[in-house]
Amino acid sequence: MARxxxxxxxxxxxxxxxxxxxxxxxxxxxxxxxxMCGLNRQMAIDLCRLGLDGIEETQxxxxxxxxxxxxxxxxxxxxxxxxxxxxAAALAPIVGTQFRNTATVGGSVYARxxxxxxSALLLALDAQVVCFKRGAVPLxxxxxxxxxxxIITHIRIPKGQRAAVCSVRTSATDIAAxxxxxxxxxxxxxxxxxxxxxxxxxxxxxxxxxSGADVFEAIAARTPFGSNxxxxxxxxxxxxxxxxxxxxxxCREVTA
Amino acid sequence: MNVTxxxxxxxVTAAVEADDSLYxxxxxxxxxxxxxxxxxxxxxxxxxxxxxxxxLSCSVPAARCDGxxxxxxxxxxxxxxxxxxxxxxxxxxxxxxxxPGLMMNVFALAKENPHATEAEIDAYxxxxxxxxxxxxxxxxxxxxxxxxxxVQP
Ligand SMILES: Cc1cc2nc3c(=O)[nH]c(=O)nc-3n(C[C@H](O)[C@H](O)[C@H](O)COP(=O)(O)OP(=O)(O)OC[C@H]3O[C@@H](n4cnc5c(N)ncnc54)[C@H](O)[C@@H]3O)c2cc1C
Ligand code: FES
Ligand code: FES
Numbered sequence: 001m002a003r004x005x006x007x008x009x010x011x012x013x014x015x016x017x018x019x020x021x022x023x024x025x026x027x028x029x030x031x032x033x034x035x036m037c038g039l040n041r042q043m044a045i046d047l048c049r050l051g052l053d054g055i056e057e058t059q060x061x062x063x064x065x066x067x068x069x070x071x072x073x074x075x076x077x078x079x080x081x082x083x084x085x086x087x088a089a090a091l092a093p094i095v096g097t098q099f100r101n102t103a104t105v106g107g108s109v110y111a112r113x114x115x116x117x118x119s120a121l122l123l124a125l126d127a128q129v130v131c132f133k134r135g136a137v138p139l140x141x142x143x144x145x146x147x148x149x150x151i152i153t154h155i156r157i158p159k160g161q162r163a164a165v166c167s168v169r170t171s172a173t174d175i176a177a178x179x180x181x182x183x184x185x186x187x188x189x190x191x192x193x194x195x196x197x198x199x200x201x202x203x204x205x206x207x208x209x210x211s212g213a214d215v216f217e218a219i220a221a222r223t224p225f226g227s228n229x230x231x232x233x234x235x236x237x238x239x240x241x242x243x244x245x246x247x248x249x250x251c252r253e254v255t256a
Numbered sequence: 257m258n259v260t261x262x263x264x265x266x267x268v269t270a271a272v273e274a275d276d277s278l279y280x281x282x283x284x285x286x287x288x289x290x291x292x293x294x295x296x297x298x299x300x301x302x303x304x305x306x307x308x309x310x311x312l313s314c315s316v317p318a319a320r321c322d323g324x325x326x327x328x329x330x331x332x333x334x335x336x337x338x339x340x341x342x343x344x345x346x347x348x349x350x351x352x353x354x355x356p357g358l359m360m361n362v363f364a365l366a367k368e369n370p371h372a373t374e375a376e377i378d379a380y381x382x383x384x385x386x387x388x389x390x391x392x393x394x395x396x397x398x399x400x401x402x403x404x405x406x407v408q409p
Binding site for chain 1: 379
């Protein structure tokens with residue numbers, strides 16, 4: 001279990017950022033993952049008093065505070081209406097409601113978990129990660145970078161897309177053995193595979209919406225997969241085209 | 257450091273360590289209904305309400321509770337009696353270890369979706385693990401409880 005000597009509920013982002021420049025400090029969001037990490041740090045910096053929880057809809061995007069709970073994304077009517085119910089579908093399988101009432105979107109994005117349903121969907125939706133110092137960074141880039149000491153303030157998701165998510169789990173509430181997320185915009189369809197078991201990656205961009213089984217099989221053939229306790233590499237490669245076909249179909253249906 | 261919270265409707269001030277969890281604080285305050293099953297956010301046994309929402313007390317930092325309202329089963333005895341009767345009536349418990357967490361999450365469900373379907377009950381309670389019941393009898397009991405709330409005087 002994580003151990004800290006001091007706890008600070010930061011009063012401003014400036015304060016949180018300044019305190020977080022020390023290697024002996026750590027940012028606390030939902031604390032669901034951190035709690036289990038066995039970290040031993042001097043200081044825990046809690047972002048809970050910075051008003052970073054909330055979902056704002058602008059003309060061309062949804063801007064989500066980094067401390068927004070996964071459950072809020074799952075149940076937000078406007079967000080789900082805009083993206084074909086993809087947030088509800090992607091997040092509902094994660095552990096349980098109590099868990100999702102506390103786990104945050106910022107913690108999910110920062111951690112860059114290979115198994116993340118959250119990152120897979122946000123990547124398909126071409127989300128941007130807004131950091132306090134760096135400003136906006138495409139998630140597709142952020143996702144590949146090592147952990148830094150900046151603070152995620154918001155996640156920005158452009159509107160005008162339809163999305164769908166499918167996952168395979170060996171048992172309900174476990175982490176996924178494979179996640180597929182797709183988003184369809186005017187540019188075509190973007191396909192993401194996560195829990196490969198490595199970090200989610202864009203496996204196809206600007207796909208024709210009517211792409212069929214042969215296209216998905218070709219994508220699966222060139223995508224790097226691995227084996228772990230939850231599934232073998234061969235299983236993942238076999239199942240991936242099916243998940244891609246289901247997501248593509250769902251995107252077509254919600255667009256129709 | 258000290259935290260002041262509203263616990264089951266009463267203001268309480270207590271000293272906490274920087275890395276204490278809400279679970280540790282509640283046990284220290286004598287809330288023995290709150291139990292710890294896994295301490296890894298998986299089992300749901302430590303569920304309490306914070307500002308009306310069900311949360312896993314094993315992972316909420318105690319220091320974060322300063323200025324917030326926390327409710328445990330000790331503060332919901334009337335509802336617990338009613339739900340307890342439904343659980344017993346449907347044979348939905350054997351050892352009963354999972355009950356405190358399950359009950360707190362059922363109360364959250366009753367508030368959020370009092371007419372929940374069976375599928376919605378299953379989805380809402382997915383994070384409350386039970387090694388004995390097989391879940392089907394729990395689902396029946398929860399349905400019965402929600403229905404009893406509809407005719408509550
Ligand atoms: C048992 C368990 C099962 C899970 N299953 C799934 C699953 O099936 N699917 C899925 O998608 N996810 C799953 N997760 C991951 C979960 O959804 C969250 O991503 C995870 O708990 C991190 O979110 P958090 O808010 O708890 O962050 P924390 O645990 O508080 O923090 C995680 C990391 O992010 C850093 N951090 C947090 N917020 C910020 C910020 N704003 N800026 C900079 N750094 C920050 C912290 O310093 C820490 O390093 C699971 C987690 C657990 C513990
Ligand atoms: S003890 Fe908190 S979820 Fe198991
Ligand atoms: S009745 Fe024994 S764990 Fe649920």
